[in-house]
Amino acid sequence: MGNIQPRYSVRGVEAPVGGSMGYLTCFLRDGDRVFLTYSTTGRGKTAPWPLERPAPPPNLSSPDRRGKVLQLLAAEPWRAWKGVELAAILGIENINSFRVQLSQWSHQGYINKIGPALYGPMPTSS
Numbered sequence: 001m002g003n004i005q006p007r008y009s010v011r012g013v014e015a016p017v018g019g020s021m022g023y024l025t026c027f028l029r030d031g032d033r034v035f036l037t038y039s040t041t042g043r044g045k046t047a048p049w050p051l052e053r054p055a056p057p058p059n060l061s062s063p064d065r066r067g068k069v070l071q072l073l074a075a076e077p078w079r080a081w082k083g084v085e086l087a088a089i090l091g092i093e094n095i096n097s098f099r100v101q102l103s104q105w106s107h108q109g110y111i112n113k114i115g116p117a118l119y120g121p122m123p124t125s126s
Contacts, residue, residue: 065090066105073111073121080118 028035060068068090073081083099092098099117106113112120 065092065101066110069102069105069111070121073119077121080114080120083117083119086119 026037028037062068087098105111
């Protein structure tokens with residue numbers, strides 16, 4: 001409902017496009033041409049999105065670790081951040097120690113623990 005983008009089905013189309021159902025397949029359309037850009041069965045460790053984050057934004061101006069984490073969380077407040085993603089951006093190698101620190105900050109009210117190993121900024125009251 002409300003989706004104005006056309007949808008296409010590959011049911012009945014010969015492989016490799018239709019293949020067996022249950023695959024996650026992404027296409028790029030450029031005019032009349034269609035390109036297969038990604039395909040997976042969803043099994044194993046294959047992920048349809050990049051797991052690595054880009055380099056840290058240059059404007060992480062806080063001198064301390066907590067301040068930098070707060071800046072990252074505030075930059076994308078809708079996002080659920082994994083501790084390992086934050087550690088990678090900040091160049092932290094001791095992931096376990098950092099996860100403990102994130103947990104402590106959530107208990108202290110600095111950051112919001114959204115789910116298992118997922119963090120976000122504290123909700124703002126309006």
